Amino acid sequence: MSGRSDVAAPEAAAQTPQPSAPPAFVPVPWPRAVGYFVTAATLVLAQGFGQAVITSNIQQLQGSFGATQAETSWMVAAYMAPNVSLTIALIKIRAQYGLRNFAELSILAFLLAALLNYLADGLWSNLAVRFVSGMAAAPLTSLGFLYMLEPLPPAKKLTVGLSAVLTFIFLASPLTRLVSPHLLEMGQWHGLTAFEASIAAIGFGLIYLFPLKSPPRVKVIESADVISFLLIAVGFGALAVSFTLGSTYWWFEQPWLGVLLAIAAGTLPLAAAIELNRKSPLLDIRWLFSPTILHFAATLLFFRLMLSEQTSGAAGLFSALGYLNDQTQMVWVVVAVTTVVAGVVCAVTLRPQRVQQFHVIALCLLIVASYMDSQSTAQIAPSQMYLSQAMISLASAFFLLPAMMTGMLSALSRGPQYILNFIVVFISTQKIGAVLGSALFGTFVKSRQKLHMSRLYEALPATDPLVTGQISTYGAAYSGYIADPAQLAAQSAATLARQASTQASVMAYNDAFLGIAALSTAALALLLGHIALDAWRARRAAAHEPASAEAGPANSSSPQAA
Known part of the structure; x- marks a missing residue:
């Protein structure tokens, strides 16, 4: 019987279908x-x-x-x-x-x-x-x-x-x-x-x-794919619209913004519940919610929010100061050139074992650049932000490219069919992160602008000699083409109010830049702690290996001695 079973085992193994090897690469x-x-x-x-x-x-x-x-x-x-x-x-x-x-x-x-x-x-x-x-x-x-x-x-x-x-x-x-x-x-x-x-x-x-x-x-x-996709499309669409327009129409002033968020909160969990109970789901929810992919998505989303410093922050500050695209073109030339340089550096030097080093460098660059931008004034020129925006461009590539490599390796470990799933996860987090980052940044800036505006008005009473002197200065500038004293006084006061509004906007953007620097510092501290913990575990495991190796021969020789 044992001989037959020994022969049957290889035959059964031979009949078991094996996964097909990926096709050989053809140059x-x-x-x-x-x-x-x-x-x-x-x-x-x-x-x-x-x-x-x-x-x-x-x-x-x-x-x-x-x-x-x-x-x-x-x-x-x-x-x-x-x-x-x-x-x-x-x-x-x-x-x-x-x-x-x-x-x-x-x-x-x-x-x-x-x-x-x-x-x-x-x-x-x-x-x-x-x-x-x-x-x-x-x-x-x-x-x-x-x-x-x-x-x-x-x-x-x-x-x-x-x-x-x-x-x-x-x-x-x-x-x-x-x-x-x-x-x-x-x-x-x-x-x-x-x-x-x-x-x-x-x-x-x-x-x-x-x-x-x-x-x-x-x-x-399958027909269930259509149902799941419609739920996902409605949920993501509601999030996109509310995030895009929330800071413009203001969250607490338009009831339809809350309705959109409620729709997203209902449709997306329902779609996930349907997908979890299907044999052939549109999205592999269990894989998407695995610790590795969740960590990857959260990391991408966090850093995408931090990168709103450039996409919403610098661009918004230029707009608040009255600069148009043709006046800020050299800033975007610098951003484009440094992006290409960062891509080349990553292509040449990036390896899986260097991911953490790249992330540390990226966070350091983001901290320094955000702090530099937080010192802006109402007289800042676009040329004064070349260095900080170049550093943020480098940080973008040095963080997202290594993270992308890590996620791709995780997808490849599950099989080639997961590569497209991973690309979808990456693109979705980037798009949702972009609109969410813009919404959070715009909301924070708008609320801080209102706060600074009220404080500036409190600090500028109409009876203050400095205020009256500044209004008189504006009046002298406008007196050449405004003859009516009442209109002249109103125009001078409006000019002072615009100056105060501009100053409040700059102060609000500075607060946002400083907040991004603080959050990036916290992320850097967590990353360094994680690196230190991994190093300690590696040293501890290495210390146990010699002890295990010595115990092995001793245990094997004891029966012979007996």
Whole structure:
């Protein structure tokens, strides 16, 4: 019997299906590889331009739409509402319809949405077009990742590939601010949309010239996927709209903001409950809520909030001081150049064992840069922020690129099919983090501005000789073209009030910058404590190994002695 069982065991093992090995890498000729890289850059920059174009030009576009700043902000909300969630649809659509077909249809939809801008006239029709554009642009970043990784050998995917694609993601916002003034001169809003349509047309041609390899198609979409996705889309869309507009309309003054947050609080847990009880879920909730992925997502979200120092902080401060994009262009040139430098450094030097060192450097850079910006005055010029903004650009790359590598390694350990799931997690945290960071930063600045404004008014009574002297100075400046004494006094007082408002804004931004420096310092302390704890555990484990090795021979020799 034992002999038969011994023979049967190998036979049973031989009959057990083994997971198929990944296909061997086939080198791609370098001209074709360059084509894939250009396609990746085009797709990522196209999506980034569409996401940043309204925020970067909101003051200039109010005239084009004949709307207030609050009404123009709805353009951002309309774009982000579908954009933050539709990336999730890529997971199963790719498997069922093929990645190549999905890529071709996605870029075609994006091109058609860009062309729809020429038919829109007025704010409300443009809102509808931006909603469609947000839907069409949602898959582009994921496709950009896949195009960048496609021609690279496995050894380069986690270093060169990730560094390159994230560098282009970081470049989208500063490049949008660089090209916007020239496009606005050409045709205001339609100058911007013409550029968006041009990028879409280029991407359309590139995707057909350089198709992605598609794995065998599998029918995986179920009716429950539609229900889950609709719940996720409604929840994420409600969050995106409320975060985008909350600080503008103010959280406690508009009941519909609370309704949106309540909708998100109801739909997202319901979607998670449905997914947990499915055999083939749209999202692997258990994997997403595993300690490794939760830590990864929380880390990305936290640092994305800290990076609002640049996207919302520096840009907002320039706007409060009256600077337009054409007056701050050199700041964004510096940001773009340092982003490229940081990407190259990461591509050359980044390794899995160096992740913590990169994170320490990133947090140190963020602390110093935020503290430098917290010393701003109402007379600060954009040139005085070159160094701090360059440091924040370096910090962005030095933190997010290593974190991305760590997450990708975790996904690869589960199997190649989890790579796309991981990319979706990364993109979703970045998009949600961007709107959440902007909301928190804007809310904090607005509340601190009101506080500083009230304190300044208390410190500037109308009977104060300094106040009356300053009003007299303004009156002397305006007396040449205002003859009415009452109008002259009112204009002088209004000028002083504007100066006080500007000063209150600068003080509020300084408080926000200092808060980011403090939070980054706390994060650095926690990280250093974690590194020290890991080192102590490693030394303790190393100390126990010799003792175990000595005890082993002693125990084995004792029976012989007996």
